[in-house]
Amino acid sequence: MAEALIFVLLDPLISITTEILIQEVNLVKGVKEEVSSLKSTLVAIKDVLEGAEKKQLEDPRVRRWLDQLRDVSYDIDNVLDKWNTEILTSEIQKQNAPAPAPKKRKVSFPLLSSFFSLSQPKKLGILHEVAHEIKKLNETLETIDKEKHYYSFETTKVVPNKRRETTSLVDVSEVYGRDADKDYLISKLLCDTSGHGGKVPVIIPIAGMGGIGKTTLAQLAFNDEKVLANFDERVWVCVSEPFDEIGIAKAILEALRVDSCQNLNRLESSLQRIRESIEGKKFLLVLDDVWTEDREVWEQFIQPFRSGAAGSRILITTRKHKVATMMDVPTPMLINLELLSEEYCWSIFSQLAFFERNGEDRQQLEEVGKKIAHKCKGLPLQAKTLGGLMRFKETKRDWEDVLSDQIWESHDEKIKHFAPFLLSYYDLPPLEKRCFSYCSVFPKDYEFRRDELIEMWMSQGYLSSDENPENRGQNCFKNLIMQSFFQDFRKDGDGNILGYKMHDILHDLAQFLTKNECSTMEVDEENILLHIAEKVRHLTLLFTAHRVELPTLMLDEGNLRSLFIFNSNLSACDLRLPHQTSGPLRYLRTLNMRNCGISWLPGKLIGQLRHLRYLDLSLTMLEELPNEVCDLCNLQTLRLEFCHACERLPEGMGRLVNLRHLHVLGCYKLKGLPKGIGRLTQLRTLDRVVIPENNHEEYVSVGDLEKMNHLQLESAAEINGCGNLKSLSEAEKLAGLMKRGNQVHLILEFHSRSLSYETVSKEDDEFDILEALQPRQSLKSLSIRGYVGASLSSKWMTSLHNLVLLLIWDCEFFDTFPPLGRLPSLKELVTDRNRGLRKIGGEVMGITTTTSSASTSSRISSSDDDINVEKGGVHGFISFPKLKQLCFRDMRGWEEWEGCESATNMPCLHSLSIYRCDSLKSLPEFLKETPLQHLHIDECRILSESFLRSGKEWAHISHVPTIQIDYKYVKRDGNWIETPYELDS
Known part of the structure; x- marks a missing residue:
């Protein structure tokens, strides 16, 4: 991973070389030379990294050398960030100080002019501290540079991979070689099992090695039309390790649409609720990727499912045959999935490898391609991965290099197991390598959301050298998909991808590549002292206890750059945070406490995390954010989605000068967004706009938001307080803001609760406001809430030709529907x-029917002009x-x-x-x-x-x-x- 880190460092290091010490360089002797030397050494090391990354697989000495390089690279990054944070903090303080002159200077952040306006003693102190650290790091780096000559690395200039130009993702939804297995499995799901003792439910395991296609086969059967028609309830749950009974039970209840507000913190109450929900029903439950061999745990878990109707099934997928033995599954019900034939592996491989190639190319490459496909050993995942790799190899020589790569001959069984995936990994540019390996911090079966992951990559500095890092991240994500590093896409009814997953084997690869850098720990005790290795940079804590107190001191050095807290108990976990922290978290860039059960965030703790770029507190019970959050001058992303108890955001949010993404969707108690948000010139995305009552001056207005040139509403957005709009011009400004970006899902809330029916008068009719709020025609879902108008028939309603879902809530007073039957894509109406x-x-x-003295006619309402035809003439409609x-x-x-x-x-x-x-x-x-x-x-x-x-x-x-x-x-x-x-x- 050192290769990617060096590339991340070079841009800011070059910047600091030319920028930091232009003025008054003589204040600290030799600093300029030290910084220049540091940059030169990194450039020299960069030239040998590609060979070193591969050589470390077989040579532990090289691995140690790369570990040292990685550690010093992190330290360099910390020094640079400390410098820039001091400069930025100084500039913000100056901008927020009382201005002596009446004319207010435009906010900008020229690092040097700001820094050199500091007092002389403070300026000297910061420079001396930075100079000392840079000198020390330079000495360490020079030692590492000298050692590289011992390993005979080949010097290579890293250039962008020459890839065939392509614009399309390959549709690999077709499954090869599993038709017979699918038919056999479906027959087991639908057959009469009275001959097997009439047990309820019948358990059917699919067993086979990783990457052989167990999950794919289960999905084929799960979505088959005959299976859909046969069961009252169908539930799919990813299990993996550990076998968390409470977490699995809650996932099942969620799929069964059982009210999650009930007290289901204990396993017994969750299982009891499952029993009540499926009693007498014929159900199909899929437990994907089961590892546990504990018969006692399994028997306790399976008991409530015995209340289901005859014909119920539990389908499991597992790599371990011992799992099926533990479950006492009759032999006829066990499906051992066999390897694919070479013919089918070739079909999968060639579908990807030859995508968008002409017949001449295929003929030239087919012979060597079949030899590469032979190395898939009957595993479809390997065929898909190698096909994705070869898709971007242009010449026959490139293909032959893959075939003859020494990695196929490795004596290390683990490396041989990962060989096809390592080849694809090493073919990636440094940025994509780093972004892929970062995914090891997430649990297995985690469903990634693209933009969320890109924001985390940004927080680690991987995308910072680009003027538009979000676009760069999207391209990186797309390239990883093209080479099959992400797959198992969850799609909506129109085929749009909603979420992505990473196959277990690829997740194992990411962990293999970051085994000293990333650590995942399960916390199942209320109070625990965490012993974390000194070199760990990214820490994931999986909480299963109901109440956890996070230790104040977790490690001796300030090495952590990411801290993820995942809670298996959902809202049941009561996580207590320390009042303050010290060294361990001081360089933290990413903090994710999503859905971890906290109700209070210590201000002193959060205020010390000055290097933080990404903070996710979504789905927690926080009532408010501490004011100290506004001191996080590096913060780029703040996520507070569905914090239902949150009533206010700090007034000082205007100091978050680097904030690019603010997510407050579902924070229903917010009465407005702080006025200072209008000063955040870097803000790119916002998913919730709140129009305050009576144009309250402490909140940001629609006019303020409209002036923010870079701001776009998120693809899924909510507009609250439409009923507070006082004029059509204000409504038109909001409509203009809504048209920025690519709106897909929109909620228009006029009033948070229905007004009294008796108190509504003609003056309350909001039809003109509704008419002015014309959204983008690309909308796929629209929700209108709390509207008090007497008519919903706005002109734009029937122009939403892509609309799939329409929800009309708490609109108590309208007495006529718009002609919704004209919407060509509408699938759900509530x-x-x-x-x-x-x-x-x-x-x-x-259609409306009107009667006149001349004739009776039907009028077909359309989005353009009304069409009148004689009654009986609309049979084609x-x-x-x-x-x-x-x-x-x-x-x-x-x-x-x-x-x-x-x-x-x-x-x-x-x-x-x-x-x-x-x-x-x-x-x-x-x-x-x-x-x-x-x-x-x-x-x-x-x-x-x-x-x-x-x-x-x-x-x-x-x-x-x-x-x-x-x-x-x-x-x-x-x-x-x-x-x-x-x-x-």
Whole structure:
């Protein structure tokens, strides 16, 4: 990893050479020469690093030499950062001091002019300290440089890899060679198991070596249409090591949509809730990557699943056959996954390696390519990795070099195991090597979010030499995907990637490469003294105890640059932080305490972390941030997502001059954002805008935000307080801000809670404001909350042609829907809490019928012009062409629901839920023409009585396989239930 570190250091070191001591250099004798010497030595060492990185695999002496180089590189980085932090702190203090002159100078940060305005004694003190450290580091580095001659390194000038130009990611979703295995597995999932003693549930293990495709096979079966139709509930949980029963149980409950607010801190209560949730249901549970061989732990965990219905299955994937033995699985249910044939490995390899190549190239490279594919040894992951590597190798000589690489002949079994992946790793540029290896700090099966990871890379300085580090990080991430370092993508219904994972073997590789630098420790005691190796730079703590007190002193030296705290107990963990810290954390760049259960952040502790760039406190119970956070002048990213208790942000946030990303989505108690945010010229992204009541001056205004040239709203953003907008011009400014960036998911909240129905007057109608807030047409999801207007029919509503999800919450007073049936991509529509609407008919379907003396005609509403056609002439029109899920809740005044006989209504409808709609009299006839699969009706008095008393409504829904009325299954899988099964409410 030293190679990447050197490249990270050179830019700031060159800068400090030319910048720091231009003025008054004679104050400290020889400093300029020391800095120049330091730079020259690093440049000389850089030229041999590529060979040294590979040679260390077989030579422990080289490994020790690289470790020394890495350590001194970190120390150099710390010295540079200490210098720049002192300069920046001085400049901020000067800018915030009372200005003697009436004219305020524009904020800028010329390091030298600021520094040399310090008092003479302080200036000399800082220079002497830096000079002493640089001299000492230079001596150490010169010793390391001399030692490199002992190892006969080849000198190579590192240049960017010559890669074939490409713009596309390869679709490797096709799975080769597993059709028979898939069919066999599905037959086991669906077969009658009465011959096996009728046990519930039946356990089916898939066993095989790492990278052979166990998870892929399980995913193929999990998403198969026959499997989807066969089970009431399907749950997928990644297990890995250790086997954390509470964490797994909570993940299962979350997938089952069980209320997470309940007290489920103990395993017993979690398992009891699982039993209640799946009792009498046919379920499929997938436990991916199981390692435990502890029969006692497994038996306790499996007990609640025995309450499921006959036909329930638990599918596990494991590398260890002993796991299946421990579970007493009958031999016919065990699937031993075999290696792929060379033919199938070649298919996977060639799909990637020859992507975008012409036939002539393929013919020239095919012979050597088949020899490389032979080295995959039947493992699809290796075929994918090597294919991704060869995709960017241009010439036949490049391919032959990979085939003849000495790494294939290594005597070290671990290196031989990693050989294909190491070849891909060493082919990466230094930046991408460093960014990949950093991923070892995350637990296995961690789902990465691209922008979150890029912000962490930035905090470590990997992307700092670029004017737009975010773009550089996106390119780096894309290149890692292209070479299969990230995979197992989670996608939404439209195929958009929501999250990424790293295969266990690649995670093992990252840990292998950083074994002395990164450390992961499990903390399962309430009070524990952590003994951490001196050279550890990135520390991950996995908490499983319910209450943990973080030790004040964790190590003797200030070496930590990253601290991650992951909590297996979610919000159940009560993490107590020390009031202050000392050396161990003083150079910390990245602090991630997401979802770790803290409710208080000590100001003295956080104020000492002056080098911090990334702070994540999301999903904690913090009520406020201490003012000392504003002293973190290097902070680039602050994440406070879904801190529901947070009521205020510090007023001094204007001092966070390097802040680029502020994430406060879900902080619902914030009444506004501090005024100082408007002065943060570096701020790039913001995911929540709060319009304060009465234009309160202590909060930032829409006008302030509009003037920030670099600011863009996050792709998923929330606008709170739209009802506080006082004019159309202010609303238009907000609309302009909303159009910056690439809006995909948007929440427009007018009021945080519904107004009293009796107090709303015509003056409260907010339609003009809604009309002015025209969002980007690229939106895929839109939520409108607390709107008090009488109409939702804004002109822009039906222009959202990409909209997939629409939520209308707490909009109590509108009495007419917009023509939503015209939205071509809408898949889910939810309306929650409304008292003004009495009838749903043709207007929402996209058609309104009008009567005149001349004729009766239907009008098809469109986003452009209304089209009038004679009644009966709209048979080709499809209303809600892609709608799958429809939900109405708390619509107390709703009485009638009609469709349009002259059009096709909701041809894709799969699920319909109606809750607490007391006045609704009947369901529309068009439902009998839909492919509806699930109907849920609850607390709809008139409608329920109509079904249970006269049954005249059954004709509309008799084809629906599953019907639930007032929490009783009336029909399931097409079978009538004579004694309705009472569900747990």
